[in-house]
Amino acid sequence: MPSSINRPRGTIDVLPGEVEKWQYVEESFRRICREYGYAEIRTPVFEYTELFDRGVGETTDIIEKEMYTFLDRSERSLSLRPEGTAPIARAYVEDKLFSGPQPVKVYYQGPMFRYDRPQAGRYRQFHQLGIEVFGAFSPAIDAEVIAMSMDFCRRFGLKLDLHINSVGCGVCRPVMREKLYAGLRTRLEDLCEDCRLRLERNPLRILDCKEKRCRGMAEEAAAGLNFLCPECGDHFEKVRNYLDVLDVKYIVDHCLVRGLDYYTRTAFEIMAPGIGAQRSVGGGGRYDGLVEMFGGPPTPGIGYAMGLERLLLVMQEQGLPVPCSGRLDVYIVTAEAELEGKALRLLQELRGNGMHADKDYAGRSMKAQLKQAGKSGAPFVVILGSDELRRGKVALKDMLSGSQTEVPLADLVATVTGEIDTHFTKVRRFKG
């Protein structure tokens, strides 16, 4: 007996019955992206490691301890992508998208990889849905991007909180860092162990520490900062105004800082109330320096990413309707084994007319075939019997009522198609 092999830690198999929910979310995302004028972009799942080192920031946790990095056969360092923005910014430069009409609006969906300790809602291979806009300075685009992410969630009926903040630009962020550093350095003893390290390495992170004693100090420090330069302050104010115009509710959270280095100005995060520690279902912001950092022309950028697994988790948590597993329209049952050939031909004909049709392939008794038909969820069953066939007819059984009628073989496809149409206008393909 060979020993069995398990999937790697922090990965999942998405099985039939579950995968329909994924498709539902993915298809909804595609639809809304097209509505908002985004085109899909697909980039490799692995890139040169340097791309992430430079783009995401060498002192971030993602780069320091969460990347799947390996050498290929010619000793080049590659990494599985831990996020989607840096690769797309790279493509924008490499594929010269800056030379076409601006702004460039793209969306993507696919797996990301981070070597982290797994937990519910946190996996080593997880999936993101995201958008990016390049070449738009206007605060109106910030508002639209944020509004679109909330619109997407709202269409599922999700109740989520939107937190927004401005983290400043290359001019005012260093000022803020300095102020924060100066303000907290004198109170080193009051900070938690982690924050003492953060103070030297990245003081802004102290703002979202969850330790109680740091929280108080952080909020105090953040409120008193008021560090934004006039341009950034004006930008943030306009973003908020546009959000108001769009009737998007938000919480201004001065402690919101994002974990990736490339963010400038607008930062936002979508949080689900009460699903444990993994309550962030998505987030994003502006990254005006990123394209230039990759050797492109100075180009503003903004985008967000949402976690598919977390979206599904919250949807389940909030008891929202999601599609049930794929159903059949018709199931074919034969009364005698000799009719199997006829059944196969009929099946193909039904399928050729767009029906979702299937039959038994285990050589079961008629009774057992009916049982399978019942489990398949097909609302109709076609029963082939030699008596009826002699008269050129087949039996069509309505599985809901149990009633049964005889239909001329020649009319079968048309009759079934009609029945299915009326059936599915009555029965919605969703369950609570």
Added chain:
RNA sequence: GUGGAUGUAGCUCAGAUGGUUAGAGCACCAGAUUGUGGCUCUGGGGGUCGUGGGUUCAAAUCCCAUCUUCCACCCCA
């Protein structure tokens, strides 16, 4: 990476203080007279008790290690 919990049939779980062939419900498969599902009844298949060591005459039950999942932290999607 740190701390804590968990792991018995496909699923949800029973299996006091270690002792004969490890159980239930659900699911699965098959029957309950001639060609008909969902209810009921009967029967059946399926478990190296996460894995590997150890203690013992004897371990699912005790000890160690390891893996998985979960919770908190770190961080984030």
